[in-house]
Amino acid sequence: MNEPTDGTERTMVSRAAVPNGPVDDTVVHSLVLEAEGTTPSRHPLADVPLIVGRVVPAAIVLEGSAVSRRHCMIDRAGDLVRVTDLGSTNGTYVDGTRVGEPVFLADGALIQVGPHTLRYERRRREEALAAASLASDIARARDYVNALLPPPISDGPVQAAWIFQPCAALGGDAFGYHRDGDWFHAYILDVAGHGVGAAMHSVSVMNVMRQQALPGTDTRDPAAVLAALNDMFDMEKHHGMYFTMWYGVLHVPSRRLAYAAAGHHAAVLHVPATGEVRALPARGAGIGTMPGYAYRAAMVELPAGGRLHLFSDGAVELAEDVAEPWGMAQVTGTLCAPAAAWAEGPERLYRQVRRLSGARPLDDDFSVLTLQLA
Amino acid sequence: MQFEIIAIEAGVSRVVLSGRADAAAVDGVEAALNAQIHASGGHVVLDLAGVPFMGSLGIRLLISLARTVARRSARIAMTGVQPQVLEVFETMALLDLIPHAPDHEAALALLAG
Numbered sequence: 001m002n003e004p005t006d007g008t009e010r011t012m013v014s015r016a017a018v019p020n021g022p023v024d025d026t027v028v029h030s031l032v033l034e035a036e037g038t039t040p041s042r043h044p045l046a047d048v049p050l051i052v053g054r055v056v057p058a059a060i061v062l063e064g065s066a067v068s069r070r071h072c073m074i075d076r077a078g079d080l081v082r083v084t085d086l087g088s089t090n091g092t093y094v095d096g097t098r099v100g101e102p103v104f105l106a107d108g109a110l111i112q113v114g115p116h117t118l119r120y121e122r123r124r125r126e127e128a129l130a131a132a133s134l135a136s137d138i139a140r141a142r143d144y145v146n147a148l149l150p151p152p153i154s155d156g157p158v159q160a161a162w163i164f165q166p167c168a169a170l171g172g173d174a175f176g177y178h179r180d181g182d183w184f185h186a187y188i189l190d191v192a193g194h195g196v197g198a199a200m201h202s203v204s205v206m207n208v209m210r211q212q213a214l215p216g217t218d219t220r221d222p223a224a225v226l227a228a229l230n231d232m233f234d235m236e237k238h239h240g241m242y243f244t245m246w247y248g249v250l251h252v253p254s255r256r257l258a259y260a261a262a263g264h265h266a267a268v269l270h271v272p273a274t275g276e277v278r279a280l281p282a283r284g285a286g287i288g289t290m291p292g293y294a295y296r297a298a299m300v301e302l303p304a305g306g307r308l309h310l311f312s313d314g315a316v317e318l319a320e321d322v323a324e325p326w327g328m329a330q331v332t333g334t335l336c337a338p339a340a341a342w343a344e345g346p347e348r349l350y351r352q353v354r355r356l357s358g359a360r361p362l363d364d365d366f367s368v369l370t371l372q373l374a
Numbered sequence: 375m376q377f378e379i380i381a382i383e384a385g386v387s388r389v390v391l392s393g394r395a396d397a398a399a400v401d402g403v404e405a406a407l408n409a410q411i412h413a414s415g416g417h418v419v420l421d422l423a424g425v426p427f428m429g430s431l432g433i434r435l436l437i438s439l440a441r442t443v444a445r446r447s448a449r450i451a452m453t454g455v456q457p458q459v460l461e462v463f464e465t466m467a468l469l470d471l472i473p474h475a476p477d478h479e480a481a482l483a484l485l486a487g
Contacts, residue, residue, distance in 0.1 A: 240434065263465055285467040289437050290467070290470065
């Protein structure tokens with residue numbers, strides 16, 4: 001181990017208790033910080049201690065009032081890694097237990113610092129390289145999905161606001177909308193499964209929808225669109241992947257909405273002027289699950305000023321041990337809160353889900369799309 | 375999530391699934407369950423009374439089982455589906471693929487039908 005010679009705080013840490021274990025240089029030790037919407041950041045542990053805190057010169061700087069300026073220190077002793085709390089106000093936790101004396105870390109240990117969680121990873125060098133390569137693929141796939149999402153619309157007869165927060169592994173969510181003369185098309189989809197494969201499946205569907213590449217299909221008929229996609233994306237021909245989808249076409253002058261769904265959550269209609277909130281449920285097989293399935297479209301006339309909320313599993317299905325019950329009723333209640341600016345609904349719902357999930361990263365993509373009629 | 379396969383009578387297996395069918399749980403049983411259903415032959419009754427949550431990968435597992443059973447010209451039915459899970463199945467039209475029977479006897483009648 002290199003002894004710092006500059007007299008900085010690093011030298012203040014006693015290493016007397018650290019056993020000098022054997023150094024295995026085929027092993028890579030890392031701390032992984034996961035945050036929604038970004039690539040997990042990976043911090044290799046070198047021989048010098050690494051400080052975690054709210055301000056530089058901490059090597060890992062974490063935001064939040066619950067993080068102390070110098071919160072904890074992680075250092076290596078040969079082949080072992082330990083965490084030492086540096087007298088932080090709110091404590092450092094390893095796998096849920098507050099750190100008193102320095103704690104040696106097992107592979108996969110979760111270090112909690114305020115609202116943030118760092119995962120300790122111990123990998124053989126070749127496994128670490130493979131993991132880095134996968135992380136890079138995931139980052140590229142996420143960027144690709146992001147690049148295909150349409151920009152929000154802030155004026156005109158149909159406006160749109162959304163939030164898309166992919167989970168670390170990517171969850172296969174996608175959505176889109178476009179104007180076609182007097183018609184406005186919108187959809188949301190959610191591929192079953194996680195990873196680059198699920199995200200690339202959603203990208204394939206987005207590209208078909210963007211290019212309107214459904215031969216012989218009236219794209220103003222939602223049932224026909226879902227049937228054509230069901231034919232094109234049979235799960236047997238796509239590595240067993242299927243997706244749920246909601247698709248709607250609004251005739252803007254008459255505000256008549258035709259919609260159909262393939263196993264997706266019901267869209268929620270909210271009329272702020274009257275306080276009306278109602279689900280627009282539609283039954284239908286997941287896309288790719290049942291060849292030849294006959295989808296049925298429903299029709300509803302939207303009132304002037306009405307809002308339509310579409311969302312994915314990640315908004316509704318949280319881990320079973322979150323602090324409060326969560327489901328469709330809570331999602332609807334949060335999105336349709338009275339006297340709120342319409343475009344803030346998706347963000348408000350995300351903040352609520354984030355709060356309930358605590359430090360834990362979300363384990364599915366979170367997507368909410370809100371359409372506002374003039 | 376766990377599963378148990380019980381041969382209940384000639385040509386019929388009862389598959390008892392229990393626990394939350396979320397992504398991680400399904401990952402843990404999918405290969406073994408598919409392999410055993412493939413090897414079992416005959417009709418299948420899925421008992422889902424012990425499954426309080428069925429995520430999208432759980433549904434994919436059921437569809438895959440249904441397809442395996444259909445390929446050998448056998449039938450599949452399920453029993454004991456909890457109300458919140460049944461709601462998801464109805465939204466997905468899954469009952470068109472795997473009919474739901476109120477009890478085990480009714481499921482056997484569906485298979486015979």
